[in-house]
Amino acid sequence: MSEKSDTNNRMLTMAESLREAMTIAMTERDDVFLMGEDVGIYGGAFGVSSEMQNKFGEERVIDTPISELGIVGAAVGAALAGMRPIVEIQFSDFTAQAMDQIANQAAKIHFMLGGALHVPLVLRTPQGSGTGAAAQHSQVLETWFANIPGLKVVVPSNPADAKGLLLSAIDDPNPVIFLEHKLLYKFPGRDAVPEGSERIPLGVSKVVRRGSDLTIVATGIMVNKSWDVAEKLAAEGINITLIDPRTISPLDMEPIHESVRETGRLLVVQEGPSHGGFINEVIARVSESPTFGSLIAPIKRLAGMNIPIPYAPQLERAAVPQVEDIEVAAREIVKNWR
């Protein structure tokens, strides 16, 4: 399941690997273009499209006014008319402005029009806390998108996956929401990023590491935090299977069922608020399936507190699961349920 490492051992940041994916796609085909606030000379608020306007010109890397609904709507229209727009929304919090075009238009058009048209649109947007940007710039809104039939939702946890998944998202004839954690933009992942244009298919969960004591299913940046815990606990003889669904819609449950059948213990971790949060889907799918019979412990859930993200660093840290929280939870399940 996991991609083979590149021989060149290229360590890129996620901003770099995303840029590479867009550059490859735009070089491969003329119908792909990028549009968003400050994506041009500014390079995007997080530098993801840095230098791309120089390379592709103002007609293929299009700076827009501050009009999220208009931008996404225009991308939907362009997609219907044969283009493959990539839209960057500067912070995922502002998908709120564009929700009509995302949920009521893009997601529904193919089905609702009886298949006559389709919407090959990628909406890329940064999410998550940890930058001191407070409640309106730090949310994880993945649940909104996951609960709308007709959208595919990708939550990459590292540069290599981000590249391959974004290439698939751009190929996809359907609308894809691509949720990028801001804290990941600047850091290289653990794995090298392959050169070339290999795609990673949407809808395939990745088993990041294997162990027989506990299954952890984590999304986005929580995959990285869980990795640190798995590494640490391995030294104590607690062996963890860590699964990164990568796309939360569609959701590939197979490796999760398989692992839980072996470990009998499941810890799920997400950054977004727990109440009604996406990760509950994993719990529900396990609980309603025969895998349920293999569970030897109650399922443990770690998620963001049910509060808006606060500003001060000491408060912000408390609002979402940290490595220590995952460590405590993992150790407890394994120790308490033998």
Place this chain on the structure above:
Amino acid sequence: MSEKSDTNNRMLTMAESLREAMTIAMTERDDVFLMGEDVGIYGGAFGVSSEMQNKFGEERVIDTPISELGIVGAAVGAALAGMRPIVEIQFSDFTAQAMDQIANQAAKIHFMLGGALHVPLVLRTPQGSGTGAAAQHSQVLETWFANIPGLKVVVPSNPADAKGLLLSAIDDPNPVIFLEHKLLYKFPGRDAVPEGSERIPLGVSKVVRRGSDLTIVATGIMVNKSWDVAEKLAAEGINITLIDPRTISPLDMEPIHESVRETGRLLVVQEGPSHGGFINEVIARVSESPTFGSLIAPIKRLAGMNIPIPYAPQLERAAVPQVEDIEVAAREIVKNWR
């Protein structure tokens, strides 16, 4: 837990009981007003505010242009400035237009501003399928709201509850989303609607009926469908506890845990699409709690298909759980897991 019936045995439709609640609140206090598209002489798209403008005048029952974001934003501002607006959004699908003001403003202001201000706002809006209005007029979007800390979310299943809950929502100093199923507007519930102004507190689940074989947790119109099933299966000797959370945020789990500890079997039912849907929260809370140990069967989930709501009646019916589906599921759990 269940309200005592009114001696007068008044059977009202939900449209009537909601109107009564608003009328009581507006008579009790001057700061309450209603605002929305066509709420005046038209009486609202579903007739909920019929005649209210005649009674209270154009300044307290305010017709607006078609501008959902502006309307909700203006309500937020009026609430900050000391009023208690009730906003009607004509279809809950169009909360998409207003999500910034709902999720990024109303929900966060009290917390984010350090408690300096608060937003006593009620947003009433019809949801659900069954009227042949197709994908953009039939959604159940409760998950969006439930996953935003700072919003209270009410999903009434009958006229009597709707009245008492709406009165509490209007009293509440926080933003409350009040999701009304369109198919319930025209029908009286099973229980009489009390005269007077008694409130039903938000955050208290209602045990609609008691039985020791199976626990059903259902929301909104699914409570009514589940009732029919419980009634029918009782005749076959299958006794069901039916629980209506009434407010899905905050969610009162106590009666649910209590019942599952007794029955060992749990069926959850919602109309919205299953993937990432709210009802998973109930599954998660049971699965992570000691109640988990009492389960003798996998948890069964019934929910809407993961498709946009189709138009043709025969398709629309297939898209969401029907009484027969609930019946089959309930019988199976009880029969297969003894």
Place this chain on the structure above:
Amino acid sequence: MTTIQLLKGHPLSSKEHATHALLYMWKVRKFEEAVKDLFGRGMMHGTMHLSIGQEASATGMCLALDLADQITSTHRGHGHCIAKGADLTRMIAELLGKKIGYCGGRGGSMHIADVETGNLGANGVVGGGIPIAVGAALASKLQKKGTVAVSFFGDGAMNEGAFHEAANLAAIWKLPVIFFCENNHYGMSSSTDKAFAIHKLSDRGLGYGIPGVTVDGNNVVEVYEAAEAAVARAKSGGGPTIIEAVTYRWEGHSRSDKNLYRTKEEIEEWKHKDPIPKFISILHEKNLLSQVEIDAIQQQAYDEIMHAVNEAVKAESAEPSGLLDAVFKKVSA
């Protein structure tokens, strides 16, 4: 499927053009009457938004378009759809939830699209189609296709944020798009007098740098002339235009409308401004078509609609199987 026979051009430029314009207005009228009837007889489900009284605006605008030009439409979209050349049987079939319906029964009246005639879809969301048309115009510009996109929308839609953001994008990028506002005086019960503090809705353009023109929306000739000018402007790189076509809807907003917000007299007054007789009297004046010819055209429209209704009624119902597979377009290998 019938072959698409559209005739572009000024409705008074020839007998053929006049015939075409009149035929299409009548088709729209007869179609709406048929829908009303189907609804009344309980054969149609859901709700309906009829455009009776507004036939000149859809027809006049579409007379200025090529087949490749694109439109986005609204909840009140039957007229736009027909005027752009859609197949009547597939339209009725959709309303009846049939397999051969434009959306296979999945969309209904508010979601008919037709790829062949450049109709990117009606929309249940007020204002929803406006940014989409702007996007189609952007695609046209990027692809150098030379087509124009027209967004039909109502007066009410002009107060949605979607209009604003879309209008500004079109203005700054000089896109080949036409904002065609059918001002029928009401958004549901909300009169333009109360919903606007300006008198000519085309003046909204002033704030974006978009020229606006207001025409008698019940005069197909006036509408056509404004449309033609806007199309020419758009196709020559001049950018967007707002056309306000002042008209009136005779029927209630939808099924549930009790018409409490307007007077019977007002409705009657507007029935006297019926766009079809108005065009006929121009035809008489210009001596373009004889009464016999005119009657024959009316009959043809009626026959076409009746044929469509009969075919559609006979057609097979849509079935729920396969719905899940219909959500996503298959990823090609």
Place this chain on the structure above:
Amino acid sequence: MTTIQLLKGHPLSSKEHATHALLYMWKVRKFEEAVKDLFGRGMMHGTMHLSIGQEASATGMCLALDLADQITSTHRGHGHCIAKGADLTRMIAELLGKKIGYCGGRGGSMHIADVETGNLGANGVVGGGIPIAVGAALASKLQKKGTVAVSFFGDGAMNEGAFHEAANLAAIWKLPVIFFCENNHYGMSSSTDKAFAIHKLSDRGLGYGIPGVTVDGNNVVEVYEAAEAAVARAKSGGGPTIIEAVTYRWEGHSRSDKNLYRTKEEIEEWKHKDPIPKFISILHEKNLLSQVEIDAIQQQAYDEIMHAVNEAVKAESAEPSGLLDAVFKKVSA
């Protein structure tokens, strides 16, 4: 908490008024410099949006307001907040994540509100505060309070749907609200030349029936005069006004800005239009304040800010306990 001492009125109407206007412009300037310094020294977290160069617009507008009048503000809101009379220590304390900060450390720079001075809150959402101000104006009208609400926002915000919908509501209901657009030529990297197809942004009002005026936003006197007229209009039931104050931000948009979208020359040019010397030269001209007095005012501003910084630095940090309880206001029994 210091008592609020605001002096309403024309900045040239008396020595006191002139002093007040100058003091507040300087307070804003010194505040921003202090923030920049705290940030540079790693004492502040997150990001910052400085309004250096824009001091005259916030000050001029607020000189026309009563304490009970309300404002909504933006991500670049320190100036509005100070000009409306906020406590400097609590502001700095908020930026430093302290308990005594305006938001108890929960909001930071982008979310400061101050009930006592009628500041309904800065906003991290571009355009987010505009409908909120309209709502406050609606409340004022319903409650017959006689107050006006002012929404500060940037040029970029004018292209958001929120502006459009809010402006129209204000226009049709003739609400006592002022749309105060600080046109600093850029929304992040997006220049007004590219984001608008009109030259005067106040012309946006034409499409709503709202009068608009464009003033030199670096001249506190001009800003005040436009503000006073708009306030008078609003309070007498005349409805909303759009004021466009043309100005310039000297600093980058935020911490991450590399200023690639503009030239050094342009920035220099605008530094020569510094609103503070501009006002001082008017004061000299009018002989209202002596250089000694002016120097003393500058010193006072500096001292106040330094005092605030010192107090804030000393104050206790906000603690995570109690966060869950802070989400909802308690329902009173």
